[in-house]
Amino acid sequence: MKLKAGLLTTVAIGAILAGCSGNKADSAEEGLLSDGVLAVGVTAGPHEDIVNEVKKLAAEEGLEIKVISFSDFVQPNTALVEGELDINSFQTGTFLDTVVEESGYDLAKIEPTISIPMGIYSEVYDDVSEIKEGDTIGIPNSPTQEGRALQLFEEAGLITLPEGSGQEVTISDIVENSLKLDFIASEAAQLPAQLQDLGAAGINSNFALDAGLNPKESGIFMENIDNLEQANYIVSRTEDKDDEAIAQFVEYYTSDEIKQFIEEEFKGALVPSW
Structure with a gap:
């Protein structure tokens, strides 16, 4: 798997622009890799373990991922909205829909990840x-x-x-x-x-x-995990949903390498949803 040329360009630009802005939301127009790092929020446990594997896979091809772990279901969305994260990976689609309805957060589901009974x-x-x-x-x-x-x-x-x-x-x-x-x-x-x-x-x-x-x-x-209707999702701010760095993260996450890791590490306790 090779990093796309456009993403490498973004990384290079990010190295030059790093430190110009401490707020990722403010620098969205320059792409999520304007600081050279993709910040991903997770909850402790399987989500953190899996994204750490994605981090290793991405690092082999030049994409730096910072994994930030939370102990509850509230902070990862708040941190995403406030620009402390670029994406998060921890919640079901139904949970996100409820959060958006109650808070007014402008967040988007990107790609299903795993189902956890x-x-x-x-x-x-x-x-x-x-x-x-x-x-x-x-x-x-x-x-x-x-x-x-x-x-x-x-x-x-x-x-x-x-x-x-x-x-x-x-x-x-x-x-x-x-x-x-x-x-x-x-x-x-x-x-x-x-x-x-x-x-x-x-x-x-x-x-x-x-x-x-x-x-x-x-x-x-x-x-019954076969009957679970709600998969977990990678989530971003709506304004960033088409950012090339997110597309690349999804490509790594849904790779055969990560699927194999999930199947071997969790032995059916949770399953890939893609």
């Missing part, structure tokens, strides 16, 4: 059928992920949600809760650490993996 985890039970009346259940408190977790518990047969509802549902929308489960919403990244104080929790697999929980071995109930 959510699972139910417990340090007390080996099967969801063992969950007892009155147990405290943890779920993520971020937009769409709360609803996604509730749909997972409905799929497991523990609660009933309004017919036809999607990932916009919240705890207050639960129609039937025969076990009187006490659902509490927490920061998604904190749920693995809180698991010792919970009957069970719905945890995104990227945070589970980061905490040493293998979804295939530790999850007591998992989403």
Whole structure:
């Protein structure tokens, strides 16, 4: 795989212009590589691991990538809008749609990356059928992920949600809760650490993996990854979506080398979506 001549030119220009502006958003007219580096935001765990592999692949052909890791789902989009990042790679399309609707951020989906199942985890039970009346259940408190977790518990047969509802549902929308489960919403990244104080929790697999929980071995109930509708996406500011550096990043990310890394490293716990 060879870096396009136009991108090499952009890199060369970037070396000359580096330091002229500390704000990437202000220098968008000169291209995202005006400072010679493509800044990519990720969340800790699989997204960070994969983009670090992309970084190695890109470095072989002269594209420098700076990987910036975050511990929550809010900061990567804020940092992107404020120009601290050039792109990010951590969120589902549904999550981004909700963020854009609620915040007014002008962000664009570029390319699907991976699909990551959510699972139910417990340090007390080996099967969801063992969950007892009155147990405290943890779920993520971020937009769409709360609803996604509730749909997972409905799929497991523990609660009933309004017919036809999607990932916009919240705890207050639960129609039937025969076990009187006490659902509490927490920061998604904190749920693995809180698991010792919970009957069970719905945890995104990227945070589970980061905490040493293998979804295939530790999850007591998992989403069917073949049926996941929402892939994760590479995201940029809308004004930059056609920047050549992003196209090159996508080319590296969706390469056979990265696909092989994902399959060997995560062993089916997450899968490529391209």
